[in-house]
Amino acid sequence: MNKPDANSAWAKDRAHVLHPYTDFSSFHDEGSQVISGASGMYVTDADGRKLLDGIAGLWCVNIGHGRQEMAEAISAQAVQMQYYNPFGHSTNVPAAELGFWLAQNAPGDLNHVYYTCGVSTANDAAIRLVHYYNSMRGLHRKKKIISRNRAYHGATCVAAELTGILATKNGFDRIGQDFIHHVSAANMYANPDDMTEAAYCDHLVQEFRDRIEQLGPDNVAAFIAEPVMGAGGVLIAPEGYHRRMLEVCKKHDILYIADEVVTAFGRLGEWFASD
């Protein structure tokens, strides 16, 4: 293959590609960093510089770049059957096999899988299913969702509103503000008054309880959280936080949605951080 021409790629990109989360004023002057190769834990830019891929693509290259066995598996499947839809009563063998594997390995009693194209769409689908579920139970008011400041849940209409990073919303119309609310992030760096870890955990759990009371438990359908907050700063919650938030949820018949795109599939040593 010819050596990639960084200047040409840079110019085409600047002229035609709309990047998510870019400052367009500096982007137009500085353009893009053109990555043209990847192997193991490194990527190579178009000028041949080898760089450590510290965030693994975008938190998703768990097994490293350029794995031969993965390329062979993708290739074999593409030759056998590259796509068939799962709508209605159709399925295909890899979808069924993966669903079975996920059901065996998912935390607790989770045993059904709904496939989406990414995690923004997964979160949108989760909220849609939560609302549908409560409608089916006749709980037509129980629709509010509690998310957290600094959370990142994606860029589709609902996922962007679940996201608690205000800078990502500048200038955009807000869709879902009437039913999506935020509590504090579990951010030990911002722990007020230098509380102990246990006291800070109590403080966050109490804030959550207070918000549920304020909104009315009969109006709150779900809580959504990343086990370890990613884009919001790689923040590890105080010991016991997620378990206690789950207990509060259970007490009020509130569903707990774990957004595990960054933390699952072996990333933290278990298949799912929720374990």
Ligand SMILES: Cc1ncc(COP(=O)(O)O)c(C=O)c1O
């Ligand atoms: C925790 C979390 N949720 C959701 C998303 C959005 O995922 P996607 O870009 O696949 O829509 C991301 C992306 O990094 C994420 O880190």
